[in-house]
Amino acid sequence: MSDKEIGDVILDVKNISLSFGGVKALTDISFNVKEHEIRAIIGPNGAGKSSMLNCINGVYRPQIGSITFKGQTFSHMDSHQVASMGIGRTFQNLALFKGMSVLDNIMSGRNLKIKSGIFAQALRLGPAEREEITHREQVERIIDFLEIQAYRKTPVGQLPYGLQKRVDLGRALAMEPKVLLLDEPMAGMNVEEKQDMCRFVLDVNDEFGTTVVLIEHDMGVVMDISDRVVVLDYGKKIGDGTPDEVRNNEDVISAYLGTSH
Amino acid sequence: MRTTFPQLLLQHAAQRPQASAMREKEYGIWQTLSWADLAALVQELAAGLHQAGLRRHDHMIVVGANRPRLYATMLAVQSLGAVPIPLYQDAAATECVFPINNAEVTFAFAEDQEQVDKLLEIRAQCPQLARIYYDDPRGLRKYDEPGLASLDELQAAGHAYVAQHPDFFKGEVAKIASSDVAAMFFTSGTTGNPKGVVHTHDSLLNRARAGADFDKLTSAEEVLAYLPPAWIGQNIFSYAQWLACGYVVNCPESAATASIDLKEIGPTYYFAPPRIFEGLLTSVMIRMEDAGALKRRMFHACMALAQRVGPALMDGQAVGLKDRLLYALGNVLVFGPLRNTLGFSRVRVAYTAGEAIGPDLFSFYRSIGINLKQLYGSTETAVFVCLQPDNQARADTVGVPCEGVQIKVADNGEILVKSPGLLKEYYKNPAATAEVLTADGWYHTSDAGFIDAHGHLKIIDRVKDVGRIKGGAFDGAMFAPKYVENKLKFFQHIKEVVAYGDGREKVCVFINIDFDAVGNWAERRNLPYAGYTDLAQKPEVYQLVKECVEKVNADLSNDDLLAGSQVSRFLVLHKELDADDGELTRTNKVRRGFIADKYSVLVDALYAGKSSQFIETVVKFEDGRTGSVSATLRLDDAKTFAPVKAAA
Numbered sequence: 001m002s003d004k005e006i007g008d009v010i011l012d013v014k015n016i017s018l019s020f021g022g023v024k025a026l027t028d029i030s031f032n033v034k035e036h037e038i039r040a041i042i043g044p045n046g047a048g049k050s051s052m053l054n055c056i057n058g059v060y061r062p063q064i065g066s067i068t069f070k071g072q073t074f075s076h077m078d079s080h081q082v083a084s085m086g087i088g089r090t091f092q093n094l095a096l097f098k099g100m101s102v103l104d105n106i107m108s109g110r111n112l113k114i115k116s117g118i119f120a121q122a123l124r125l126g127p128a129e130r131e132e133i134t135h136r137e138q139v140e141r142i143i144d145f146l147e148i149q150a151y152r153k154t155p156v157g158q159l160p161y162g163l164q165k166r167v168d169l170g171r172a173l174a175m176e177p178k179v180l181l182l183d184e185p186m187a188g189m190n191v192e193e194k195q196d197m198c199r200f201v202l203d204v205n206d207e208f209g210t211t212v213v214l215i216e217h218d219m220g221v222v223m224d225i226s227d228r229v230v231v232l233d234y235g236k237k238i239g240d241g242t243p244d245e246v247r248n249n250e251d252v253i254s255a256y257l258g259t260s261h
Numbered sequence: 262m263r264t265t266f267p268q269l270l271l272q273h274a275a276q277r278p279q280a281s282a283m284r285e286k287e288y289g290i291w292q293t294l295s296w297a298d299l300a301a302l303v304q305e306l307a308a309g310l311h312q313a314g315l316r317r318h319d320h321m322i323v324v325g326a327n328r329p330r331l332y333a334t335m336l337a338v339q340s341l342g343a344v345p346i347p348l349y350q351d352a353a354a355t356e357c358v359f360p361i362n363n364a365e366v367t368f369a370f371a372e373d374q375e376q377v378d379k380l381l382e383i384r385a386q387c388p389q390l391a392r393i394y395y396d397d398p399r400g401l402r403k404y405d406e407p408g409l410a411s412l413d414e415l416q417a418a419g420h421a422y423v424a425q426h427p428d429f430f431k432g433e434v435a436k437i438a439s440s441d442v443a444a445m446f447f448t449s450g451t452t453g454n455p456k457g458v459v460h461t462h463d464s465l466l467n468r469a470r471a472g473a474d475f476d477k478l479t480s481a482e483e484v485l486a487y488l489p490p491a492w493i494g495q496n497i498f499s500y501a502q503w504l505a506c507g508y509v510v511n512c513p514e515s516a517a518t519a520s521i522d523l524k525e526i527g528p529t530y531y532f533a534p535p536r537i538f539e540g541l542l543t544s545v546m547i548r549m550e551d552a553g554a555l556k557r558r559m560f561h562a563c564m565a566l567a568q569r570v571g572p573a574l575m576d577g578q579a580v581g582l583k584d585r586l587l588y589a590l591g592n593v594l595v596f597g598p599l600r601n602t603l604g605f606s607r608v609r610v611a612y613t614a615g616e617a618i619g620p621d622l623f624s625f626y627r628s629i630g631i632n633l634k635q636l637y638g639s640t641e642t643a644v645f646v647c648l649q650p651d652n653q654a655r656a657d658t659v660g661v662p663c664e665g666v667q668i669k670v671a672d673n674g675e676i677l678v679k680s681p682g683l684l685k686e687y688y689k690n691p692a693a694t695a696e697v698l699t700a701d702g703w704y705h706t707s708d709a710g711f712i713d714a715h716g717h718l719k720i721i722d723r724v725k726d727v728g729r730i731k732g733g734a735f736d737g738a739m740f741a742p743k744y745v746e747n748k749l750k751f752f753q754h755i756k757e758v759v760a761y762g763d764g765r766e767k768v769c770v771f772i773n774i775d776f777d778a779v780g781n782w783a784e785r786r787n788l789p790y791a792g793y794t795d796l797a798q799k800p801e802v803y804q805l806v807k808e809c810v811e812k813v814n815a816d817l818s819n820d821d822l823l824a825g826s827q828v829s830r831f832l833v834l835h836k837e838l839d840a841d842d843g844e845l846t847r848t849n850k851v852r853r854g855f856i857a858d859k860y861s862v863l864v865d866a867l868y869a870g871k872s873s874q875f876i877e878t879v880v881k882f883e884d885g886r887t888g889s890v891s892a893t894l895r896l897d898d899a900k901t902f903a904p905v906k907a908a909a
Binding site: 140203 | 518
């Protein structure tokens, strides 16, 4: 039982700057994420939201700045270590194994947790088999949680988009992350699918106590489910605070609506 | 044998404690609950409810899908001499207000967050509803509402109470008489408020036993519980007969997995309304259309053979040696695998009821070796009135009166029933009770029908719906709307039909196409469409529907009694009739009067002979919001035939 209480800072991003050649993607960005909270990153197209996530999970190396995760400070994250440290993510453009079943896709998320070697698994040796059973149990809990029991054996490529998004979330959950990075989890969904996904994100946060960092374009969704919001524009941070504070922030309003000078 | 539900539970737990009572698929595995486990669970729940204040004759609603703990709760409530009232889990919150207040319900079992939300929403209107227990805690941990608790907490409290009072449960069970009220079912009702049908342990268990004896059911049967628990049929098949016979009831993982679970369990005793059999057949046919040429030819050749000899084999009639050998080959190649795919490999007895079943549909299942039969009954009769014996199944009758039942036909054609399974009363509604249950003990079914030459009951329509044509070529002829609607619905492309004609000079109908079947039909013809409304108004679709209507007319013209019910004009509706919009009952029956009012412009346009009509309709979405759909509908004529007089 996790009575949601927002805890201490778990992820602290300090003075991050990232540029590709002459193009400055991020300039001096600092913000933090507290344990158990839902933290949204918003901003117009090209604001640097996905770049920010890519810095956090080590796909990009920022030139300046540091990232502190669970008390350890790094000048850049190592993409190979991020997952084992407890940061999971889903992708804006799905990256699932289309020909594999839902079950196998989610099972692949447990890859890092599996101890037995490839030969022990292939030969179905006792310990390897027992291990697989415990992992399967965990995967079944996720399938139950996401209400996709009816598609357990269905190849992912045959599922509608909204369900594929759910499988993607399931795979990220399979590694039991402390922090979950969601890159536009509701993009391209209809109203009903968005409502479902919101419920799943809230339930993940509530039931598993997972900290969530999400990028989202749907303002209704962001304002409804986030605890705090950070706003980027042209690679700079222009707002940070609760949904209400951000909503009334002059800079944010002008970034989204434009201002008359 | 007069007994009660909790007594039966204790008997099974004592005689065969380790035998399986119930299974539920969870986390991908079938989890089994033995009779001893179940009895222990029920005892703890009963003790918990007693401590919380549930007393004899109190009422407790149960709302949710088929889950072991839902049935355990019903047993626990009955053990205390209180009365469980199952409500439809897909009913809107406002629909629950009347039953809760009518029956002064103070306790509730809710499956999950969805059901809890619904009950909390109407709490202000039902102030006496003091306690709500939920089975699945997901999403509910932050709820802080007075009287809201999890079933786990209730069970834990009961566990402690049982430790202190080990004889409490048996003592409570011993206090219940078989003539006590066992359960109450609210009938959906096409008009007015729903009525609470009160049944005793005697009435439900007597009928459960009669049905079990009729088909020689044993404790070895396997049943899949997938229909709403609030429906009496589900209650009889997965509760009353379960306890009467001691067989295994299997609860699916979720509503969406029912067909997968059906295949895994392979039930031996199966019940489904015709629409489910129809859905299964449609899915088979669609998949066959997409299969390779060789498979398709083999399938069609075998099915032609099955149509010819299958029903005769099923009915135990003599069939030539050559045909029998061919059928055996077909069984290996097609029928066996098909039964397996459908999940019917082990079915010994399958029933359908609730609506008329199409002759083609009915004979399809019988021809591939599934012992599908029909039965007749209702909430008020605890289901079993008439049943078809093996070897005597027909599509157009509902069988012979079963043990203990007397039937007679009143002067107005209404069927009257006397049976040990009749309702005790409608709750707090003596006027309605007196209307259906006369002092001489006959229950008035309000169905019109007759007993045919073989002693089988045949149903035509509801008595109140049977009307007369007035004026025109068929002046004074009988008009049976349901009969016409059913004949049209037997076509796979037609989903719902509403027929009008009483007191008018001709019959006109509204038609709902079956989106899946017609959609697939259109795709195979490269006919593009944007959605339901667009597809429904395609001239090609009208032509398709027209052919169906004219076939029905040709068929009706052969019937002395019903030749006047031929359809002169029709239209295809722009939206699907929906229970959320009040157009269907929760059991998916059309509410003819309501639809006539709502779409009166369309009815008028049909009778005025117009060829098109604009209509705008308000629709309600599942989450309660509303929107509107508008369209200009085509109205079309159909050919009618001169009645063929039966040869003297």
